[in-house]
Amino acid sequence: MRGDRILAPIREARGVPRWVLWAGIVITTFFVVLALFAPLISPYDFDEYRTASGERFGKQQHPSADHPFGTNVLGTDVLARVVWGARTALEVVILAVFLSLAIGLPLGLLSGYFGGRLDRVLVLIMDSLFAFPYLLLAIVIAFLLSDKFGQGVGTAAIAISVVYVPQYFRVVRNHVISVREESYVEAARALGAKPRTVIRRYLLQNVIQSVPVLATLNAADAILTLAALGFLGYGIQPTDASEWGYDLQRAIADAGAGIWWTGLFPGLAIVALVTGLTLLGEGLNDVLNPVLRRRPIQAVVLPERPSRLPAEKVGV
C-alpha cells in the first residue's frame, strides 16, 4: 500500500516529465548493468595488454574487430576501460552520496530543529564550504588524503563528499525550519513528545522526501567531480581501477596526433551517465515536486443526463 502511494506520482506522470524520467531510468540502468557485469561484458581486463597467447595489443591502435574502440597509449583496450570505468564510477559515487547523506542529514536535522548557537555555527561553516570553489576543495582534500592513505576509492569518495555535505545540510535544515512550526509538529510537542521522537517521527519522515531528487542530481555531479580529480591526477590509482577522467588526461596528449578514439569513448561514457542521472533527477523532481507537478487534466465523466423532467414537476 505504502509503496503504491510512493510510486503513484511516477505512474501518473504524463507528457515531457514522463519521457525525461524514463530516459533517465533507461540510461542509468544501462550503466548499472555495465558496472555489475563488467567481467562478463568486457572483452578484456581493464589493465590487460596482451592476448591469451602473450601477444601485445599494440599502442594507440585504430578501432578494429579485435578492439572495437581501439587501444590507448598504455596498450590496453579502450572498450574494456570504458566498461570497467562504469564500475569505478558507481562505486565511488554511491559511497560518496552515502557519506554526504550520513553527515549532512543528521546535522541538518539537529541544526534546523534546535536552532540557536549550534545552528549559527554550523550554518557559517557550511556556507563557507559551500562558497568555496568545490573542485579546488575536492582536489586539496584528495591531495592531502592521498599523501596519507593512497589514491583509492575511499579517498576519492571522501574528497567528493566534502563537497556535497553542505548541500544536504542546507536543504535539510531549511526544510526542517519550514516544517518545524507546522501545527502537527506543535501538537506532537504539546503531547509531550521528546525532541528525539519529534525529529524521527515527524521531521525526518517529512524531510526525507526531498532526498531522492537531491541525491540523484548530486550523483550526476559527483561523476563529474570524480572525472575531474582523475583528469588532474588525484583520482584513483590507475593500476587499481579503470577511471574515465584519467583516461581523458592521457588522451589529451593524443589529440595533438589526431588520435580521437582514446578520448572520445571515455568522454561519451561520462556524458551519457551524467545525462542519465540528471534526467532521472529532473524527472523525479518534475513528478514529485508538487509545485512543478502538472497533473493530466482528468476528463470529467458527467452522469447520464436525466430524461427531461416535465416543467410542471420541477415546480414553479
Add this chain to the structure above:
Amino acid sequence: MAAGQHTTSLRTYALTRLALALPMVWILLTMVFLLMRVAPGDPISAALGGRLSQEELEQRREAAGYDRPLIVQYVEYLGNVVTLDFGETIIDNRPVTEVIRQNGAATLELTIAAFLVALAVGIPIGLLAGRFRDTPIDIAGRLFGIVIYAAPVFFLGFLAQIVFSQWLGWLPSSGRASPEVSFELESTTNLFLIDSLLSLDFNAFTDVLSHLVLPAVTLGLVVGGVFIRLVRVNVLQTLQGDYIEAARARGLPERNVVWHHAFKNALVPVITVIGLQVAFLLGGAVLTEQTFNWPGIGSELIRYLNNRDYIAIQGIITFFAVLVVIVSILIDLVNAWVDPRVRY
C-alpha cells in the same frame, strides 16, 4: 515598498554585508591553515625531503619559522593575509602574490571571455525555453543544457582540439600565444588581448585571440549550460505571477507581457545565481587551463600540488577563498542596487 517607508540605504547594506563576510573569511582561512599545516607536518620536508640533507632541512625549517608552536604560526598567517602577503613558494622561492600577478592575468582573461560566452549562450536559450514551455524549443534547449553540463570541460576541450586544430586546422590548441608573439609582446597588463591592442600590433592581436577562442568557448559552453537552466526556471516562475495575469487581463499583447513584464523580472534573481557560479567558473578554469596548456593560476596550482609545495598551495587556495568572498559581496551589492527589497 510603499512610498515614504524607509528602506535601508545602500551604504548601510554594504557595511552590514561586509561585516557579515568577515567571519566567513576567518573560517575559510582557519580551515585552509588547519588542512595545509596541521595535516602534513612541516612543509619544508614535504617539498624538499630527500633532496636536502637532514641538517639543511633543519636550517630551512628554522629560517622559515616552522619550529615555532602552531598557534604562533596561525596568528602570523592571519596577519600576513590581512596585509595581502600569501607566503613564498618553497620549490622556486616565488612570492605567491607574484604567482597571482603573473599567472592571474591569464586566468582572468580566460574566465572573462568564458563568462561572456556563457551569457551569450545561456540567457537567450534560457529565456526561449522558459517562454515556450514544453514545446520542441524548450525540449531542445533543456536537452542542450543538460548534455552540455554533463560534458566535462576537458572532454569538450579534447573534441575541440581534434576537430578545430587537427582536422580543420583553424585554431591553435594550446598556450596563450605563439612563441614569437609572446616573446615580442610588451606586457603591461599581462592581459595579452589588451597588451597587443595597446601596442597597436594587429598580428599579435589576432594571434592572441585565436589562442583564446577554443579555451574560452569550451569553458563558456559548460557554464552556459548552467545558465540555461537557471534562466528557464526563473522565467517559468515569473510567468506564473499575478501581475503577468493582470497584464494579460488588461489586454496587453503577449509580446509586451513577455518582454517587459516577465523577462526583466526573471533576470533579477539570475544575477545572484549567476554570481554563485563564479566558484564553478574558477573550478572549470583549472581544468580548462590543464587541457589547453593555458599558463594560469590553475596550472600553477597543479604544478605546485605535484611538487608537494604546501606553502604555494596554501597561498593560492587562500587567495581563491578571499576572492570568492569578495565576489559574493559584490554580487549582493549589485543585487541590492537593482532590487531594494533584498536590503536588510
